[in-house]
Amino acid sequence: xxxxxxxxxxxxxxxxxxxxxxxxxxxxxxxxxxxxxxxxxxxxxxxxxxxxxxxxxxxxxxxxxxxxxxxxxxxxxxxxxxxxxxxxxxxxxxxxxxxxxxxxxxxxxxxxxxxxxxxxxxxxxxxxxxxxxxxxxxxxxx
Amino acid sequence: xxxxxxxxxxxxxxxxxxxxxxxxxxxxxxxxxxxxxxxxxxxxxxxxxxxxxxxxxxxxxxxxxxxxxxxxxxxxxxxxxxxxxxxxxxxxxxxxxxxxxxxxxxxxxxxxxxxxxxxxxxxxxxxxxxxxxxxxxxxxxx
DNA sequence: TTAATTTGGGAGTCTTTTGTCTTAAATAAA
DNA sequence: TTTATTTAAGACAAAAGACTCCCAAATTAA
Numbered sequence: 001x002x003x004x005x006x007x008x009x010x011x012x013x014x015x016x017x018x019x020x021x022x023x024x025x026x027x028x029x030x031x032x033x034x035x036x037x038x039x040x041x042x043x044x045x046x047x048x049x050x051x052x053x054x055x056x057x058x059x060x061x062x063x064x065x066x067x068x069x070x071x072x073x074x075x076x077x078x079x080x081x082x083x084x085x086x087x088x089x090x091x092x093x094x095x096x097x098x099x100x101x102x103x104x105x106x107x108x109x110x111x112x113x114x115x116x117x118x119x120x121x122x123x124x125x126x127x128x129x130x131x132x133x134x135x136x137x138x139x140x141x142x
Numbered sequence: 143x144x145x146x147x148x149x150x151x152x153x154x155x156x157x158x159x160x161x162x163x164x165x166x167x168x169x170x171x172x173x174x175x176x177x178x179x180x181x182x183x184x185x186x187x188x189x190x191x192x193x194x195x196x197x198x199x200x201x202x203x204x205x206x207x208x209x210x211x212x213x214x215x216x217x218x219x220x221x222x223x224x225x226x227x228x229x230x231x232x233x234x235x236x237x238x239x240x241x242x243x244x245x246x247x248x249x250x251x252x253x254x255x256x257x258x259x260x261x262x263x264x265x266x267x268x269x270x271x272x273x274x275x276x277x278x279x280x281x282x283x284x
Numbered sequence: 285t286t287a288a289t290t291t292g293g294g295a296g297t298c299t300t301t302t303g304t305c306t307t308a309a310a311t312a313a314a
Numbered sequence: 315t316t317t318a319t320t321t322a323a324g325a326c327a328a329a330a331g332a333c334t335c336c337c338a339a340a341t342t343a344a
Contacts, residue, residue: 011236012238094153094157103279106267106271106275107267107272117252117256121252121253130236134236141244
């Protein structure tokens, strides 16, 4: 994994919500159970996601969460970075102090390419696109 | 960075030692200063590297560390995994519970390819090769 | 109106990682 | 032999991340 547990849980939760029928409300505890995420911990994360505008929340019986349009069209990277701060893959694999684009270590260039491709992978598709395609795969394999 | 501080410091130290004249002894404090690594922390890491056989250590005045043949021909990945345990990039970027080779999420395949290339990048060259090539670059740019 | 349910908010715990400090052991030079 | 120097070892402290718990606020249903 590239990011922390917190970021991972946030993405899994939001992808879970993206796969629900439109306007359906899902309780934090249901997501936690289904995705095997520590329940109270996830509740905290969803609380923050609500503040960021990635989910709408409703209290009381019948309440729960649903994904917002903002989250639907956001990329995985955007959401992760909002939740856990910048994803810090800037430094080269050797970690060498003087290693830079001017003074590249022997692994620098290939690493730079791979890093860019990873960034692209998680920033070029929207959450809803990823969720929809994944639903299709699950359906076919049934 | 893919690995932790501990792994990063270990690699930087061993690459530093690999760039020294043959048989030269370098003190922990010198590496720490030169590479801007917390001095006592690095000392601990070098202590462990000595146990693993990646460096030879000599006490007393004129003492210090030098790289062993084992470390010279080891890959960066081997050393990192010895020092900090397995580098855990197994799980997919989406972290989805059911995402697997049979049930791939939409990002799974590209991620698998990138992960393999990263593994290759840090496991196909020996520490000494990397160090030598880097020395050359630094020399040319002077 | 009351009780049950669900999120909001904050405090607090546990664990892991990172980093510091102190003393002992070994070695070399004075 | 004594002193200075350098690593070895282990205890300790600080910070960050992961996770728990409790109570308040809102909402719904009885």
